[in-house]
Structures are given as structure tokens and as C-alpha cells.
Amino acid sequence: MIIEPTLSYKMIADAEPGELVRIRWGSAAALCIVLKQDKSTLCAVLRTPDTSRPFHYSIKQDDRTHCLSYGRGWVLDLTISDETFPGNNAFSEVSGAIHVTEGITAIELDRPPGNIQFTPGSFNLQTGDIVEVVTRKSSPVVHWRIWGSQSERSSPKSVPVFEMDVRKST
Numbered sequence: 001m002i003i004e005p006t007l008s009y010k011m012i013a014d015a016e017p018g019e020l021v022r023i024r025w026g027s028a029a030a031l032c033i034v035l036k037q038d039k040s041t042l043c044a045v046l047r048t049p050d051t052s053r054p055f056h057y058s059i060k061q062d063d064r065t066h067c068l069s070y071g072r073g074w075v076l077d078l079t080i081s082d083e084t085f086p087g088n089n090a091f092s093e094v095s096g097a098i099h100v101t102e103g104i105t106a107i108e109l110d111r112p113p114g115n116i117q118f119t120p121g122s123f124n125l126q127t128g129d130i131v132e133v134v135t136r137k138s139s140p141v142v143h144w145r146i147w148g149s150q151s152e153r154s155s156p157k158s159v160p161v162f163e164m165d166v167r168k169s170t
Helices: 151-152
Strands: 008-012 018-027 028-037 039-046 057-059 065-069 075-079 096-103 104-109 121-124 138-141 144-148 162-165
Touching: 057 104, 075 151, 096 162, 144 151
Parallel strands: none
Antiparallel strands: 008 065, 018 028, 018 065, 028 039, 039 057, 075 144, 096 104, 096 138, 104 121, 144 162
16 A cells, blocks of 8 residues: 555654654644754744744754654645746745745745744755845745645645745735
């Protein structure tokens, strides 16, 4: 039997950077990308029941948070549109926009809801580092999807795990 996507249950502290995970958020699920593991787990929270804008969130290592992981084999499917061209700064600080620039693919993330001590920022999707996106050199991608696997993406009947269009959320 083939079950796709392959899912695993683990502690969020054991998830590796680049994993797509579901965690408990209140009484519902949040879909996240693990960006970095250090003294805490830094996540890009893509969707929660009560937020429409992606934000960054840090989970303490000693937190007993469990996750359901898609692993690292998921697919980020960028849609190139009329808004995708170098120097378009119309989406430079819009949460959920992805910026493609010199060797970096970065996502704009809002601060955690209700937490004014943190600021929004751009996070390198490969390294999890906060980066400065130079808008005159970057091209924004305003519509993108996440698929659980390449075979899901290739199947005409599949639906994405997540879809973002920042033009609809601004």
C-alpha cells in the first residue's frame, strides 16, 4: 500500500528545518514551515483558524508541543504573474509574499498576533535566517501553493495542502 503524503508524528523540537508540520493552535490546527532549530523552534505559521496572514512564531525547546510532519519532500509551487518582476516593491512588506532575489527565496512574515515586541520580517526559506530583501533586485511572487509531494502536485484531482494569494488578503 502507498500512503501519500508520508506523515510522521513527533515533538516539534525534533522537527528539522524545512519540514512542513501541523501543530495544535488553541483547539484547532496550524500549518507551519519549520525555519530554524536553535534554543527554540522558529516557524512560519501559514494558517490558523483565526489569522489570515502568515506570521513567525517561536516555540520553546522545552515545550511539549507535538506535530504531524509532512517531512521535507513537500513542494512549493510558485505562480509567476504580472506582479513578478525585478524592482516591484508593491509587495515588499506584505505578509505571505515570497521574494526571489540573488540566491535567496524569502517569505514575508507578520509578527505573532497580539505580540508587539516582535516585528514583521523577511525569512530565507532555505536557512531560516532573517534577511533584508532589496526590492530593486527582488521579484515578488504573490500567488503560491504547497503540495504534500511531487506526485500530489502532478495529479489532476489533487488539491494543495495550502494556497496563498496575497492580493486577496491585503
